[in-house]
Amino acid sequence: MEVAANSVIGKQRISNEDYVGYFKNQQGALIAILADGVGGSNGGEIAASTAVDFIGQAFQNHHISSIIDTKAWLSQTISDVNNKIVEMGIEDESLSKMATTVVVALFFGNQYLLTHLGDSRCYLLRSSQLKQLTVDHSYINFLIEKGEVKDGENIDSNLQNVIVKGLGVSSDADVDISNIQFRPGDQLLLCSDGLTKMVSDEIISKILNMRLSGRQKVDRLIDTANDNGGKDNISAILIDDLG
Structure with a gap:
């Protein structure tokens, strides 16, 4: 299994509020985490780094005994880091509006x-076909689901980055956890919306299907997002089974 990750500021932001990381426990199991922070000052950066480091460091000390136990551990860990981010915002007024997506x-x-939680995504490339495994927890999707707007309509740009679920958004951080088989040749891509808003699924699929190393694919994805405007921070983690 090959893992490649990168996070860049993009072309229009003054700071990088994305954060990525991957960690192994003593059994050699792997966890990959990507977060896209929001909230004025440096709050977004703090929320994102707190999320990734908290979950990653907890995993390094976690022993996997069963799927059921590990699902419960992951759910509890996400709840714990959500509480931590909320508490940090209460204790420091300058961080009161900080929150972050996490995948x-x-x-x-x-x-x-x-x-x-939020609008950071996970894609699976299997047998050369790309599939989005996550559903964006965005305000726009919320309006679409309620039937108040139609997919593809022009929507106020101020609403483009609003998330309805995330770490630090509320005291409730319940998550759905899927258990999926990883097959030979599969590729799993975690990415922030700075990538997906600049690069179409068609181009993402094309790049992942190229005969390149994982790092080269990640760099190609990020370069493409920057070439298309780089309006936000751009981050990606690619896990390749290598077949």
Whole structure:
């Protein structure tokens, strides 16, 4: 299994509020975490780094005994880091509006657990076909689901980055956790909206299907997002089974 990750500021932001990381526990199991922070001053950066480091460091000390136990551990850990981010905002007024998306993939054996909050995404490339595994927890999607707007309509740009679920958004951080088989040749991509708003699914699929190393694919994805405007921070983690 090959892992490649990168996070860049993009072309229009003055700071990088994305944060990525991957960690292994003593059993050699892997967890990959990507977060996209929001909230004035340096709050977004703090929320994102807190999320990734908290979950990653907890995983390094976690022993996987069963799927059920690890699902419960992951759910509790996300709840714990949500509480931590909320408390940090209460204690420091300058951080009161900070929050972050998070997307997590936890690998053990030939399977993985997947969960997320917010509009950072996970894609699976299998047999050359790209599939989005996550549903954006965005205000726009919320309006679409309620039937108040139609997909594809022009929507106020101020609403483009509003998330309805995330770490630090509320005291409730319940998550759905999927258990998925990881097959030979599969590629799993975790990415922030700075990538997906600049690069179409068609181009993402094309790049992942290229005969390149994982790092080269990540760099190509990020370069493409920057070439298309780089309006936000751009981050990606690619896990390749290598077949």
